Amino acid sequence: MSRKSLCGCTLAIFIxxxxxxxxxxxxxxNAAGETARHPAVxxxxxxxxxxxxxxxxxxxxxxxxxxxxxxxxxxxxxEDADLEIAERARYILLRMxxxxxxxEDPPEVRRALxxxxxxxxxxxxxxxxxxxxLKEGAGLPALCRIARLDASAxxxxxxxxxxxxxxxxxxEQQKLLTDCxxxxxxxxxxxxxxxxxxxxxxxDRRATLAxxxxxxxxxxxxxxxxxxxxxxxxxxxxLLRHLQGCHEFGTVEATAAALLRIADLRSDHQxxxxxxxxxxxxxxxxxxxxxxxxxxxxxxQRGEELRGDRRLLYYLAAATSGAGRQDEAARLxxxxxxxxxxxxKERVDVANALVELGFVDWAExxxxxxxxxxxxxxxxxxxxxxxxxxxxxxxxxxxxAAEVLDEFFxxxxxxxxxxxxxxxxxxxxxxxxxxxxxxxxxxxCDFAAQxxxxxxxxxxxxxxxxxxxxxxxxxxMYRSQGADDAYRQQTRKRIQEMSxxxxxxxxQYPDEPxxxxxxxxxxSNTEGDYARAVEQSKRSLELQPDEPSYLDTxxxxxxxxxxxxxxxxxxxxxVELSPHxxxxxxxxxxxxxxxxxxxxx
Numbered sequence: 001m002s003r004k005s006l007c008g009c010t011l012a013i014f015i016x017x018x019x020x021x022x023x024x025x026x027x028x029x030n031a032a033g034e035t036a037r038h039p040a041v042x043x044x045x046x047x048x049x050x051x052x053x054x055x056x057x058x059x060x061x062x063x064x065x066x067x068x069x070x071x072x073x074x075x076x077x078x079e080d081a082d083l084e085i086a087e088r089a090r091y092i093l094l095r096m097x098x099x100x101x102x103x104e105d106p107p108e109v110r111r112a113l114x115x116x117x118x119x120x121x122x123x124x125x126x127x128x129x130x131x132x133x134l135k136e137g138a139g140l141p142a143l144c145r146i147a148r149l150d151a152s153a154x155x156x157x158x159x160x161x162x163x164x165x166x167x168x169x170x171x172e173q174q175k176l177l178t179d180c181x182x183x184x185x186x187x188x189x190x191x192x193x194x195x196x197x198x199x200x201x202x203x204d205r206r207a208t209l210a211x212x213x214x215x216x217x218x219x220x221x222x223x224x225x226x227x228x229x230x231x232x233x234x235x236x237x238x239l240l241r242h243l244q245g246c247h248e249f250g251t252v253e254a255t256a257a258a259l260l261r262i263a264d265l266r267s268d269h270q271x272x273x274x275x276x277x278x279x280x281x282x283x284x285x286x287x288x289x290x291x292x293x294x295x296x297x298x299x300x301q302r303g304e305e306l307r308g309d310r311r312l313l314y315y316l317a318a319a320t321s322g323a324g325r326q327d328e329a330a331r332l333x334x335x336x337x338x339x340x341x342x343x344x345k346e347r348v349d350v351a352n353a354l355v356e357l358g359f360v361d362w363a364e365x366x367x368x369x370x371x372x373x374x375x376x377x378x379x380x381x382x383x384x385x386x387x388x389x390x391x392x393x394x395x396x397x398x399x400x401a402a403e404v405l406d407e408f409f410x411x412x413x414x415x416x417x418x419x420x421x422x423x424x425x426x427x428x429x430x431x432x433x434x435x436x437x438x439x440x441x442x443x444x445c446d447f448a449a450q451x452x453x454x455x456x457x458x459x460x461x462x463x464x465x466x467x468x469x470x471x472x473x474x475x476x477m478y479r480s481q482g483a484d485d486a487y488r489q490q491t492r493k494r495i496q497e498m499s500x501x502x503x504x505x506x507x508q509y510p511d512e513p514x515x516x517x518x519x520x521x522x523x524s525n526t527e528g529d530y531a532r533a534v535e536q537s538k539r540s541l542e543l544q545p546d547e548p549s550y551l552d553t554x555x556x557x558x559x560x561x562x563x564x565x566x567x568x569x570x571x572x573x574x575v576e577l578s579p580h581x582x583x584x585x586x587x588x589x590x591x592x593x594x595x596x597x598x599x600x601x
Contacts, residue, residue, distance in 0.1 A: 042073065045059075046085070048085045048089065049085040100113040100117055101114065105142065106138050109131065109138060109141075121155065124158075125155075141182075142183075143163050144159075144192075145183045148185065153230070156189065157190070157229075157234045161238070164237075168202050180195070190215065190219065194215060209245055209254065213257075216238055219235050222235075236262070239258070243262065246258045252293045252294055252297060255291065259286075259298065260302070282298060283319055287315070287322055292319070307335075311336075311349075313332055313335060313339065314353070316332055317329045317330075333362050337369075345370075347369055350363075350366050355580070357580075370384050371385070376407065377415050382408060382422070382435065385435075386405075393442050394581060394583055398443070398449065399442075401439075405435060409439065436467070438463075438470070440463035441460065444459035444463065444476055453482045454482070456476070457483065457487065471521055474498060474522065474526065475525040478491050478492075495528070499523065502518055503519060513540040513543035513547070517540040519533070520536040524537075530557065531561055537554040537557045546577060549574075551570055551577065555568075555574060555591065559590075564594055568588070568592055568595050571588040571591050572588060574588075
């Protein structure tokens, strides 16, 4: 006889024994107000608070023997107003034996669940991740089992979150659906509720949104109350998932409410700055998703806060511009600029955020004002100059880009005390040398635009002497017009040396996307194994998906390899993600012209 049927027999006998008691109470609800699944279990739970030790002890032993049959009611009893009942319920759950491995489980599931109940929290997380990765959803019923039966509220929630990250089961996977539903049984435990909603999404995700709203609100309330049953790494992904559902299927009001729920989470515990950061994130989400209808609701509810902070006001201006109200956006940006900044450093931070959104003109005002207020030889001044110069270069204002950095280096050479302090702060001279090389590189670009190629090469040599690990310097050398054979041979040798250094870094740090990208950028713009450059560029995007600068590199790699159609397709995606980068738009125009010349489209 199986353990399950034995428990059922024990339960039936016990119901007969306690029936008179139940009839006398006239209720089958536990102290938490939830309906008991078995009247016998409800009676046993009440006896956990009995005055007689022997009664409490017998009830405890019976509940332990019942195992999973009593699990859900014991979970509810953990919140009983009678502290004796609540404490003993928690103790029983810890002692309760759960048969984690079932005879019908696939071998890989059996291996993942072996000795599961004895594992630490960290080891449980690894097993949950392993179950989620099994092919064809083989581990999903086991995740449902953990969501329902693990005594650890956090482990149960992690199992449910692993389910939510899995593709929604389709109708043809009916056996999996049935197996998952059987594991969940009739439990109303929060992670089980999430799992059940996930199963229902297979039929109609839109129909579950209202219930999801209640579920995420309850979980957010637990986090706000510092409950040990949940954690931010569970709540935030849950809220983001619900926001995405509302974005896809919900009304404008539902989407705005979901967005602000995230922004306001734990607001009572937030500093003013953290609250502003959360609202900034909400506005960035609106801009990224182009949800201008949601913007109006957010402004209606948070307008006073948005208009009282410089950064938020800029984000509001950016969103207003996206909505097509350019005059209003300009007025908001002017108001943001006029608001006093606590420190010039704050202007640099705001300017950096603005250029990432594509509002370079607004950022330029902030950079200029910050540089007027900052000591020339300082980290914040250098940071502002680096970013401003980069954007001037992107707009092909190369001479101005060089001048912005030159002002720093002129003062840097003369002010010994400030120079030593900055070098100490930067832990060496290398970063300063790299930016000095960029100044020379920008100067070289200006000479090239004037067709003064001898001066271009002179500036590039100056740049190389200052810093010999910038691919753009070598690319400019490789393309420089009118160079003699000796110069070209020397450039090719430098390219090979840099290539080997970067390949060594890739081998040493295979999961660092920037090393793959840098090598692919160098080769695709000069000479070498273009097919390998495509693969290295793809690897950078596997490690950091949809990074616009990496897509820009992949577009160049396809172009170098002769696949103009893929070059255009990839470059269009890069431009779509970062339309404010002039260099990306110019590269796209080049690819499109060449594809059209070959009869493509």
